[in-house]
Amino acid sequence: MxxxxxxxxxxxxxxxxxxxxxxxxxxxxxPALADGEVLVRNALLSLDAGTRMWMNPREDSYSPPTxxxxxxxxxxxxxxxxxxxxxxxxxxxxxxxxxxxxxxxCQPDVAYAQRLxxxxxxxxxxxxxxxxxxxxxxxxxxxxxxxxxxxxxxVSAASGVTGALAGQIAKLHGCRVVGITGSRAKCSWVxxxxxxxxxxxxxxxxxxxxxxxxCPDGIDVYFDNVGGEIxxxxxxxxxxxxxxxxxxxxxxxxxxxxxxxxxxxxxxxxKRLTMVGFFSPDFxxxxxxxxxxxxxxxxxxxxxxxxxxxxxxxHTLDAYAKLFTSAKVGKSLVQLQELHP
Amino acid sequence: MxxxxxxxxxxxxxxxxxxxxxxxxxxxxxPALADGEVLVRNALLSLDAGTRMWMNPREDSYSPPTxxxxxxxxxxxxxxxxxxxxxxxxxxxxxxxxxxxxxxxCQPDVAYAQRLxxxxxxxxxxxxxxxxxxxxxxxxxxxxxxxxxxxxxxVSAASGVTGALAGQIAKLHGCRVVGITGSRAKCSWVxxxxxxxxxxxxxxxxxxxxxxxxCPDGIDVYFDNVGGEIxxxxxxxxxxxxxxxxxxxxxxxxxxxxxxxxxxxxxxxxKRLTMVGFFSPDFxxxxxxxxxxxxxxxxxxxxxxxxxxxxxxxHTLDAYAKLFTSAKVGKSLVQLQELHP
Numbered sequence: 001m002x003x004x005x006x007x008x009x010x011x012x013x014x015x016x017x018x019x020x021x022x023x024x025x026x027x028x029x030x031p032a033l034a035d036g037e038v039l040v041r042n043a044l045l046s047l048d049a050g051t052r053m054w055m056n057p058r059e060d061s062y063s064p065p066t067x068x069x070x071x072x073x074x075x076x077x078x079x080x081x082x083x084x085x086x087x088x089x090x091x092x093x094x095x096x097x098x099x100x101x102x103x104x105x106c107q108p109d110v111a112y113a114q115r116l117x118x119x120x121x122x123x124x125x126x127x128x129x130x131x132x133x134x135x136x137x138x139x140x141x142x143x144x145x146x147x148x149x150x151x152x153x154x155v156s157a158a159s160g161v162t163g164a165l166a167g168q169i170a171k172l173h174g175c176r177v178v179g180i181t182g183s184r185a186k187c188s189w190v191x192x193x194x195x196x197x198x199x200x201x202x203x204x205x206x207x208x209x210x211x212x213x214x215c216p217d218g219i220d221v222y223f224d225n226v227g228g229e230i231x232x233x234x235x236x237x238x239x240x241x242x243x244x245x246x247x248x249x250x251x252x253x254x255x256x257x258x259x260x261x262x263x264x265x266x267x268x269x270x271k272r273l274t275m276v277g278f279f280s281p282d283f284x285x286x287x288x289x290x291x292x293x294x295x296x297x298x299x300x301x302x303x304x305x306x307x308x309x310x311x312x313x314x315h316t317l318d319a320y321a322k323l324f325t326s327a328k329v330g331k332s333l334v335q336l337q338e339l340h341p
Numbered sequence: 342m343x344x345x346x347x348x349x350x351x352x353x354x355x356x357x358x359x360x361x362x363x364x365x366x367x368x369x370x371x372p373a374l375a376d377g378e379v380l381v382r383n384a385l386l387s388l389d390a391g392t393r394m395w396m397n398p399r400e401d402s403y404s405p406p407t408x409x410x411x412x413x414x415x416x417x418x419x420x421x422x423x424x425x426x427x428x429x430x431x432x433x434x435x436x437x438x439x440x441x442x443x444x445x446x447c448q449p450d451v452a453y454a455q456r457l458x459x460x461x462x463x464x465x466x467x468x469x470x471x472x473x474x475x476x477x478x479x480x481x482x483x484x485x486x487x488x489x490x491x492x493x494x495x496v497s498a499a500s501g502v503t504g505a506l507a508g509q510i511a512k513l514h515g516c517r518v519v520g521i522t523g524s525r526a527k528c529s530w531v532x533x534x535x536x537x538x539x540x541x542x543x544x545x546x547x548x549x550x551x552x553x554x555x556c557p558d559g560i561d562v563y564f565d566n567v568g569g570e571i572x573x574x575x576x577x578x579x580x581x582x583x584x585x586x587x588x589x590x591x592x593x594x595x596x597x598x599x600x601x602x603x604x605x606x607x608x609x610x611x612k613r614l615t616m617v618g619f620f621s622p623d624f625x626x627x628x629x630x631x632x633x634x635x636x637x638x639x640x641x642x643x644x645x646x647x648x649x650x651x652x653x654x655x656h657t658l659d660a661y662a663k664l665f666t667s668a669k670v671g672k673s674l675v676q677l678q679e680l681h682p
Contacts, residue, residue, distance in 0.1 A: 060577070062611045227607075236401070252607045261602020266568075266593045268618040270403045275616040277609040 005030050006313055007101035008072045014055050016254050017324050019317040022055065023072065031105045038113065039082040040094050040104040043339035045316065046075040046127040047332040049323050052253040062279055071099035075112075077126055077339065078104065085109070091341070093118050095126050100316055102336060112284055118341040128161055128305045128331040129298055132280040135290045136247060137165035141173065144278045145221045145245040149174025152215045154234060157225035158199065159186035160323075161305065161331040162247060166223045167196050168303055169294075175221070178214045180207065180230055182326035189329055194304055203326070207233040218242065227251045228259070235264040238271045246277040250324065306330030346371050347654055348442035349413045355396050357595050358665050360658040363396065364413065372446045379454065380423040381435050381445040384680035386657065387416040387468040388673035390664050393594040403620055412440035416453075418467055418680065419445065426450070432682070434459055436467050441657055443677060453625055459682045469502055469646045469672040470639055473621040476631045477588060478506035482514065485619045486562045486586040490515025493556045495575060498566035499540065500527035501664075502646065502672035503588060507564045508537050509644055510635075516562070519555045521548065521571055523667035530670055535645055544667070548574040559583065568592045569600070576605040579612045587618040591665065647671030 007026050014022035033039055051074050054066045066073060076098035080088050085108050088094060096113035098104025106113045116126055128134060140162075141147045153170040157163040158179025167190060171177045179190040179199040187199035200210040211219065211233055218239025224231050228251030234244070252259045267273060283290075297303045308328035310319035313336055322328045348367050355363035374380055392415050395407045407414060417439035421429050426449050429435060437454035439445025447454045457467055469475060481503075482488045494511040498504040499520025508531060512518045520531040520540045528540035541551040552560065552574055559580025565572050569592030575585070593600045608614060624631075638644045649669035651660035654677055663669045 060605075060608070060611060062613075246609045249607050249610050258604040259607065260604050261606030263599040263601050264401075265602030265606075266590050266600065267401065268587045268616060269590050269620065270401060270618075272403075272618045272620050272623060274618075275609060277611075277613045277615075279610065279613050282613060 003030060004028070005101055005103045007099055008313075008316060010055055010066050010068055010070060010072055012068065013057055014052075017321045019321060023317060025314060030103055033082055033084045033105065035084050036107060036109050038080055038085050038088040038094065038096070038106045038108060040076060040078040040096060040098055040106055041081045041337070042076045042078040042098060042102060042104055043335065043337050044077040044124065044127060045100055045313075045334040045336070046077070046131070047316075047320050047323055047334065048074065049248055049250050049253060051320075052324070056253070071101060073097055074100055075127065075132065076104050077123065078336075079339070088113070088115060093123070093339075093341070095131065100313070100334075102313060112281065114287075123339050124307055124309075124331070124333060125298075125305070127333060128307070129165065129294060129303050130287075130291045132284065132287075133161040133331065134165055134294060135283055135287050136278070136280045137162050137169055138290045138294060139283055139286070140223055140245045140247055140278060141166050141169045141221075144276050145223060145243040147173055147175050147221045147243075151175045151220035152178070152217060152239070153221045153223065154178045154180065154211065154215065154219045155223040155225070156180040156230045156234075157248070157250070158190045158196065159329045160225060163223070163225050164190065164194055164305065164330060165303065166247075168194050169297075170221070170223075171195055171197075172297055172302060178211075186326075186329060189306070202230060208236055211237040221245070223247060225250065232262040232264050235262050235267045235273075238267055238273055240271050242271060242273050244273060244275040246275060254324065308332045310334050312336070344371060345369070346442055346444045348440055349654075349657060351396055351407050351409055351411060351413055353409065354398055355393075358662045360662060364658060366655060371444055374423055374425045374446065376425050377448060377450050378424075379421055379426050379429040379435065379437070379447045379449060381417060381419040381437060381439055381447055382422045382678070383417045383419040383439060383443060383445055384676065384678050385418040385465065385468060386441055386654075386675040386677070387418070387472070388657075388661050388664055388675065389415065390589055390591050390594060392661075393665070397594070412442060414438055415441055416468065416473065417445050418464065419677075420680070429454070429456060434464070434680075434682070436472065441654070441675075443654060453622065455628075464680050465648055465650075465672070465674060466639075466646070468674060469648070470506065470635060470644050471628075471632045473625065473628075474502040474672065475506055475635060476624055476628050477619070477621045478503050478510055479631045479635060480624055480627070481564055481586045481588055481619060482507050482510045482562075485617050486564060486584040488514055488516050488562045488584075492516045492561035493519070493558060493580070494562045494564065495519045495521065495552065495556065495560045496564040496566070497521045497571045497575075498589070498591070499531045499537065500670045501566060504564070504566050505531065505535055505646065505671060506644065507588075509535050510638075511562070511564075512536055512538075513638055513643060519552075527667075527670060530647070543571060549577055552578040562586070564588060566591065573603040573605050576603050576608045576614075579608055579614055581612050583612060583614050585614060585616040587616060595665065649673045651675050653677070
């Protein structure tokens with residue numbers, strides 16, 4: 001066990017994607033545990049767009065701002081190396097809210113922490129199909145937006161982990177699925193590899209026009225991961241009684257100022273739409289049940305995922321910036337070490 | 342039966358509330374009926390904010406624009422004076438989509454038209470409690486926004502017909518009810534006469550601050566009749582998992598240009614809100630059932646209403662402008678004649 005713990009600390013509020021100026025990689029000793037705490041040696045860091053929000057000073061986001069001088073918090077997967085909690089033991093595989101660091105101090109009684117089975121063909125899937133992104137996709141499609149067989153289902157950030165899973169689940173559920181993503185290559189991936197019916201490249205196509213062409217009877221369900229202009233384009237193409245799931249508003253995360261709602265907001269009334277916001281910590285407790293429901297699809301090869309893995313804690317910021325620049329496909333992870341029982 | 346039919350015709354698209362420039366009162370002969378049509382002598386015209394939208398050229402509202410040169414369409418209550426439809430007979434009381442005119446040509450097979458019982462203590466209530474506004478209030482509270490006993494329920498345009506009924510129904514259902522309206526007198530009316538728990542006067546109070554004070558645990562349900570800044574103020578004060586019903590967006594009706602959505606739109610995600618748009622023609626067929634459910638409350642004096650009645654078809658435009666200037670309380674009607682069997 002290394003005796004140094006490197007840790008990314010927030011020292012300033014970032015402007016846009018300028019993370020290098022806002023975060024510092026500090027070195028310290030391995031933290032000592034208080035009663036009820038667990039020390040996890042991080043193997044994988046899950047990079048999630050929502051973390052960007054906690055770096056902002058705004059108080060009205062779903063989590064309070066990360067205080068300056070504190071470690072960046074995120075979901076990690078790793079091995080328990082010390083425990084002062086009766087339910088976690090050395091050698092356990094754990095997924096938990098930890099820190100962007102070599103070691104995470106986890107507090108299972110205060111924040112999410114879960115022991116997991118070592119029996120999994122690809123342990124990375126605990127941060128993809130069988131993790132918060134997968135649960136969000138599954139419940140977002142089947143419960144929050146009430147997608148129905150035959151519906152025209154549109155998803156943005158379609159080549160991101162949640163979008164890619166939402167589209168595949170909607171397709172398995174009998175929807176016609178159209179993905180919106182940021183390059184020709186990503187469009188090919190979601191159509192040719194994931195089986196979407198169509199894809200729109202927002203970097204080269206007029207999105208409202210392309211949506212009108214791809215969804216001649218309107219959009220029954222829009223699963224939104226981005227907000228902003230793409231949300232507006234979808235609102236202008238909704239079918240009567242359509243549903244919009246607000247899963248992410250990436251365009252809002254980088255702004256300290258308020259970003260106005262969609263210009264076509266009045267379509268809420270004109271088309272009698274339903275819009276619902278959802279957020280995975282609300283349903284972490286349902287994870288085991290959702291995992292069980294997705295398992296047959298996964299085992300049959302029907303839920304595919306790509307991973308964008310960056311090696312080395314020191315490269316975390318470059319990997320993280322890629323979440324906001326459309327420069328990756330699938331689930332973004334930072335790998336610190338190999339993971340095995 | 343008078344042999345002249347006066348009729349308000351849309352001759353130009355109105356700017357704001359300048360209805361005098363946009364509508365002309367024409368005179369013509371009593372229309373001849375085609376097969377399937379019914380002639381109603383209008384006794385009461387229902388003035389509804391939504392009609393303003395059809396005067397606009399925008400194609401993406403819930404009804405197509407009224408063509409220039411056509412009569413203004415609206416809900417009317419009156420007596421059938423001629424019929425070429427087997428289900429309507431001379432002397433029937435009818436509520437129907439008709440015209441802002443002395444006589445309405447109604448098409449029961451094409452647009453809403455309903456025979457009604459003469460047994461009603463106040464026939465005006467067919468355009469208030471026991472009409473589309475009442476149904477909207479009832480279903481908006483109990484179904485669309487899923488208000489629950491104990492909820493903090495906020496309604497805008499609280500002294501308008503739909504807002505006043507929504508607030509009373511929410512109160513009867515066990516909610517704590519806060520109304521937002523535009524004068525001290527209207528605040529007194531909704532609190533002292535209708536039994537709301539509190540009221541906010543947007544003409545003199547800071548609405549976000551007043552909401553924060555009146556709803557210290559946040560707003561569980563916001564029943565929106567107006568949109569714009571009031572919607573924004575409510576979105577900034579929602580409780581976790583709150584619901585917003587979009588019943589009207591008056592601020593949008595007067596604009597041909599797009600009005601952006603709320604600046605606090607990201608609260609949809611931060612508070613995991615649900616928002617739903619609804620519109621009475623979707624549930625006209627449920628009217629008899631909703632009437633039956635509201636009847637005991639009405640008979641017990643628990644659903645009160647005020648009427649703002651303007652006499653004379655020639656004064657319709659002044660009465661209509663009052664819908665947008667906060668210059669009336671309760672249901673706005675134009676009376677053309679006394680109504681009796």
